[in-house]
Amino acid sequence: MTITAPLDPPARLLMGPGPISAYPRVLRAMSAQLVGQYDPFMTATMRETQELYRRVWATRNDATLLVDGTARAGIEAALMSLIRPGDRVLVPVFGRFGHLLAEIAERALAEVHVVEVPWGHVVPTSLIEEAVARVKPAVLALVQGDTSTTMNQPLDEIGAICERHGALFYTDATASLGGNAFLADAWGVDAATAGLQKCLGGPSGSAPLTLSERAVSVIRSRSRVEAGIREDADASAADFVRTNYFDLGMILDYWGPRRLNHHTEATSMLYAARECAAVLLEEGREAVIERHRLAGAAMLAGVRGLGLGVFGDVAHRMNNVVAVEVPDGVPADAVREALLDDFGVEIGTSFGPLHGRVWRIGTMGYNARKDAVLVTLAALEAVLRRFGVAVAAGGGVEAAGDVFRAAVREEVLA
Template sequence: MGPGPISAYPSVLRAMSAPLVGQYDPFMTATMAETQDLYRRVWATENDATLLIDGTSRAGIEAALVSLIRPGDRVLVPVFGRFGHLLAEIAERALAEVHTIEVPWGQVFPVSAIREAVARVRPHVLALVQGDTSTTMNQPLEEIGEICRAHGVLFYTDATASLGGNDFEMDAWGVDAATAGLQKCLGGPSGSAPITLSERAVEVIRSRARVEAGIREESDPDAADFVRSNYFDLGMILDYWGPRRLNHHTEATSMLYAARECARVLLNEGRAAVIARHRLHGEAMLAGVGGLGLGVFGDLAHKMHNVVAVEIPDGVPGEAVRSTLLADFGIEIGTSFGPLHGRVWRIGTMGYNARTDAVLQTLAALESVLRRFGASVPAGGGVAAAEDVYAATDAPGGD
């Protein structure tokens, strides 16, 4: 019940046990094509360039940024949590000229601040996290794509923590590149990174000089223009997933099966229904920690549906509470880092764990452990507050 990774859907774990096949087996190529189509629906896009990067969600981020950025390109990164700093670091490693703007942790950027920064910096790429689990904040994106188009800027967003549990409209919002991971709202294991690219982004990627064979001499005047990573070169990966099926790497078969099943679970339930389920159980958990008399960090108007940052009460040993929850109840909640280290626990309600029994059991266990460490909390207050949320909604509380 932390900020991710979380418990995978049982059907995803079953899918991973299917027999392995090679990347040129007709079943493999058909499965890759099916998975691409499923993720177009997950992302709400018509992008032909929708596929998977074999690796964790960070692999998807790095593939997008190193493939879109040339050395010396200006990149603007609005930072409102730990993962904005990560985007800036990766862009710097791609030899970009990185510009950052920041707001305090627990807040998001007003559109006006991003508009002003884009007009001032004139970046090649705007790289912006949607949901940052370090702060639990969900940055509004609806107006950002229009700002970027008006200034000829490519708009990339990291939706690792938000996709599947919060609204995301790739095409309607004018996003050019987006990446995610399976291990949060999509309800799978870490190790596969869904990615989708607009035609504008693909055009930039295709324009990059690549080493098709052999080694480029350092004296070559175009040497600075090719992608410095082989594994994360999206130009090559697009050819691997596209009709040419040019060999690039050995496909991670079991992760492909997992990613496909994550998408199938979401689409069978319905995108809107899954987002509503995350909203419901997130609201129940939020009410429940409030019912225990615990404070919550951040601007709640912009909190993600799927994780809440709970302020650790004075005098309560935060790490000892986490360890006891895990040892005695089999429940893991998250710690935090940066300016929030030692100040909050992060409790997730996402994917398979966005369900009533998981919420109520976590709140009951947390109450028990808090009492054990001397905290004065209302008896049954967490469970009762969460049950009030469930009782007030017509949405099903269980699965």
């Protein structure tokens, strides 16, 4: 008889663009006792989690909940539920995940229009406004932080532009929420989705989502529950959401006071999502963003201290990830393998035109802290030396340490 050993993953420091090392509190919560989906404890935890995420998103939206699935499940639920076949959808693209939004909109049978800028830049607000006025979209779909390029798209003026032109404003905040400013109500965001596995410090598998009243109205107008099988319904089959699992009208009824059965909530992922929000809010939303800014600034200084270049418009870089240019002649993937094999440190490659040209190093969630930054830089220095790269001895650790020490001095003086 073959005995299968218990699962025993290797120790890793996940310093790539996500997933990241989860907060220990989140992992502990995932081992908590399961309860039935209509148990009073379960429904109370669902309500509590909704309220926590209202504070994370900075919104009063009643329609704030989780979609069971990875961050992409949240994206697909939002776009499939908001877009009617034939709707015009505008997607400003500045990296791989803008192309993903365009693809999902096409699958929703939208008439998709794209405005694109070179990777390493964000889309100017003026260009977005011109395109909205020209295309007259039903939905503007825009990534906030695109980890393929590490750029952070400014959103603060986009909601007002969409409102003036009658468009719904959806944004994918998977890579940015929790580590960068996000103000759903103040920015006029109609729909936003995220994932746990980046700045929120949890595992992949649950997608926080928030919807404005305008977005809910569109979704409700497409719901089979509301209009579906009634004889007097004037909706055509094309008006209904073309998916069952990702039909937000049905998911809203599952999370709402009626508790209409749609699926069985992923209990352990609910616990994880609840703890991710609780950790963030207990530390303080602004304090967590500042921690990400500081760790990201230290990592940026550290890679420059090693003499490495940085890709893209650094002024618009996300707090939580930096794209490091691979030195000429250095095998990018071999360096990543050596970091993982010898030091247990994982950093990321990139996609498309940037594959093999940059490493993406993340400082997010639980790993947005000094020791993680310094260990990663020390390991990277050692591996680069092995591959013949002339780097300043201790240059990365010293430069990053200077950033952390300066922050301590400023805090003392304050």
